[in-house]
Amino acid sequence: MRRLLDGHEEGQPLQLSQLRAALGNAKARLAFLALEEFGLVVDDTVPTMRRWIDRQVDALPAGYREEAAAALPHLPPTPACPSGRER
Structure with a gap:
């Protein structure tokens, strides 16, 4: 330090x-x-969820990237799987 x-x-x-x-x-x-x-x-770091979204969106065709990047953070959480683990 x-x-x-x-x-x-x-x-x-x-x-x-x-x-x-x-x-x-x-x-x-x-x-x-x-x-x-x-x-x-x-705190200058990028949140983990934002990094994940960016990685996922990068795989999409160019015309969908911006819209998907804007929409993904606002989706509701996924319900738990029957096993009790989250998907």
Whole structure:
């Protein structure tokens, strides 16, 4: 953490992606929570669901991509399978 802060421009918030690269996910999350209280960090990451949607939409023909990318986040959750696991 000290190495990350030493090379950082004063007055500029750190980015969560920088914390993850330097500390790993678990430690970065703790650091994020501590630094967030003081406004010293911003979450610049893309949500997992958004990344999944982007990957799925990339496989579609060009004419459908934008419409599908806009619609997918608003679909209702899938009901659980009979086995109890989500689909």
